[in-house]
Amino acid sequence: MITRRELLKQGALAGAGLAIAGGMPGLARGSNHRRVTIAQGVDIISWDPYGHSVSTNYGQWLHVMEALVSWDYDRKRYVPSLAESWKAEGNTWTFGLRRGVRFHSGDPLTARDVAYSYERIKRSPQQGAVMREVREVKVLDDHTVQVVTHKPAASFIARLTNRVILSEQAARKDGADMDRHPIGTGPFRFVEWVRGSHFTMRRHEGYWGSPAQVDTLVWKPIPEDAARVTAIESGGADIISNVPPHEVERLERHPDIRIDKIRGDRIMFLTLSPRFKPFQDRRVRLAMNHAIDVDSLIKFVLDGRAYRLVGPVGPSVFGYDPSLKPYPYDPARAKQLLAEAGYPNGFEVDFHSPSGRYLKDREIAQAVAGQLAKVGIRARLITPEWSILWSEFTAGKYNFVQIGRGDVVDGDEYLTQYFGTNVTKRLGYSNPQLDRLLDEQRQIFDQDRREKVLQQAVRLIHEEAPCVFLYNFQDLYGSRKRVTWKPQPNEYILMWRASLRG
Template sequence: MLSRRAFLHTAGAAGATAALLSSPVRAQPASRSLTVTTTGIIASPNPYAHSSSHLYSIWQQVYGSVCRFNFKEGRYEGVLTESWSNVEPTRWRFKLRTDLKRHDGGPGPTAKDVVHSWRRVMTDPASQQAFIFAEVDRVEAVDETTFDMVTKRPVAQLLSYLTDFFSVSSAELFEKHGAAADKLAPYGWGPYMLERFDVDQRVVVKRSPHWPGLPVNAPDVAVFQMMLEPEQRVTALLNNEVQIARVIPPQLVDRLKGAAGVRTVVAGAQEFMFLAMNSKHKPWDDVRVRRAAAHAVNRDLIIDKLLFGLADRMDGAVNKHQNCYAPARSALQYDPKKAKALLAEAGYPNGVDIDLYTAVGRYISDRQVAEAVAQMLGRVGFRVKLHTPEYANFTQEIRAGKLPMFYTGRAAKSDVVEALTQLFETGVTKRIGYSSKELDGHFDKLRSEFQPEAQCGLLHQASEHLAAEVPALFMWTHQVVQAMRSNVDWTPDAGGEVWLPDVRFG
């Protein structure tokens, strides 16, 4: 049996044989070799066995996704598709590109590949991505390069569900190798092809000779190196061991100021941070207790003192980098006296014991933020026990609905509806356990409304509901500091991930 540290090495040429090795070997240097740090776990070469933004980004560049969001132009654009349309209220038709070849020289993507990939997302025992298709009834091949997605009801936000998430893998290679295709033949149609997958360490990709228009000065080889510790990321950048160090916490930015050959860029983020209160667990089934917690947390103080001002406070479910932004009038503000009164009204005049969970090193200053929140909650009567589990365990427990209170983030798009329905709509996931017929009604209307102005009005109603009922306290979006060597030209966007074709070497 292979150890967890065993890794996959696949040769790039057609017909190459994959071999599983037992010790890490550095990628061969290339004329334009880029190493990027990632704070996410590198767990499995199965492209569907995760729900993590950094791996979604990697796999869409290897296998290719249906579409992605171009922040520079403010629109959705195809990766494997060239066009799409809503031909009926519940039927979306997609046309695949015909100018692509598979990395091993095989045929371009087909509707059969898309249907296969959808079925795998829905049936693979290891899949963690079924939520992507929560609104999809079926995927049908129309002809070799055309497929339909038929939704269970009208879903105006369908592209948001798919964008940057749904990667398409080869039906032919899966029929030949079964699930072992992920290791033996991980060939896709994206701009970069998989060279290695080192579990818990790194992913190595190299440019595909079959991707049209890939810039000459884009990376030849890219290494996504797992580095959970911020200090390690900064040191590696200063030593030129990595060329892009992502997510530099505010307290370490000074180490990079004035450093030779290094520059920093600050970019806003669509990913929102929140403090979840799972209403399936006491005392969070009582809205008064949830409101007490919201009133107890001084978000402005945390932003100012811990995050050095590098965050944008959220007052409601829509942040300033998303469509339909507007602060919710019902958003609860810092008021410790009111928090104490609400706790007493809820039957806890002498306080209440609670457990708070956070990851460590996954998000900017996550442990420090959770410690500050715990202290603030303690001042109004919550007796807090803080837990800091391993990130993989943390996320598994969240998905299973086992954590009563936790601090985390949720990647989002310009259209935030998909993210909100995953977290708060009845029965979609177990993460927060919240259920409201009124909120479900807002979401139903949002899905059926295709006019942007009317969509915004409905989204504001949903945001007001969430701000008042507080199944989660929306905290902020980070202003993310990304750092890079001066010979690398990369402009971060609000998505935060590195799309390699956009990177240039000077």
């Protein structure tokens, strides 16, 4: 294992201390105690729920817009949201919609809105893969919609928890103006979005479910760790995400602050896209896995606030295989593999990483670059603004990227999204044997049998090493004690369930 001193020598922790700009406009709490301000590391990318696939966006969209079903982490099952009932028969899923639900525009929710939304998702360059199995969406009556797939699709319901339903009438009217006028059925109504500054929601008084205690909800992007900490200490923010691990003990001593912790389901990894010639060789991909000391990254950069991953999914995910063994940190073996692959002197590669999106992401990237340098791989670290990085990555323009995939309950969608042939442009990976396994498990409704096939896919991905799989985070939130809420493994900060005091 690499020591902290060695990491420092490699420059892994350089630049970790970030200066705080004088003043933080717009962070004053105001007099309304039912107003809650949340500070996260990045801004929302868009209010088009089908234009992007980012967990922070979903956690915000779901306050305004809702899906047919949701996943209950406590009960470990899918539960009703806009759909009260559903059943699967062969290649047909039938959903019965909740009655009496209205959009914020006043229009009633009908099966036509569901059909419109799902057809729109099918056409989306970013999310179309989610509905690639869908042959047809049928409106049976105002409150019954039927989804017909090309083949039986046992995991289809897992794809629906984030696929929110739009008002067909409002969406056709507003078109590309959805960033200014998102209309949903959720517990909060959209008020305004000032890009890079804040966006504001207010409680929807006509919500079909239990009303939120929070009247006004303000989300603010604050990329710098130190600035988010200052915001929670000053009362300028009520909740912050990604508390720096070294600040946890100090903040826990603050009389008005609580640290909320949970093991997240986000899978952090480094992509090794075959678009970059060296990564086409499995020996190079294995060398990358042996060259990176994941345990040291967790211990010294993340202060132990993460859980090492072995393979592409963690233990909370359907499809996890506990028999897998990690690639050991072995620089000598990495050099040997590189030489066998024809790269005795290593190679240069652009390394794209976010800064502020994930916990200690810049510092992790610096540490990884330092470790790779020890085996001759010269990684040029590039840290674009998050929205640019995400857009370019999903367009297939980056090859070696630090990225995370959150909200993973069932491994099927994530594994297909990143490793299925021609499903998305993110990785550009193709393996016919893997495609067959993923297709096979998707058609098996017996969950024990399906999981065994999915585990075969997980083992194959681990053996072929198209990525360096790193860890799940221990998600750390700072909360003012006047706000009581329950973190979820998917990183969603859900305020319609929060309670307030004072």
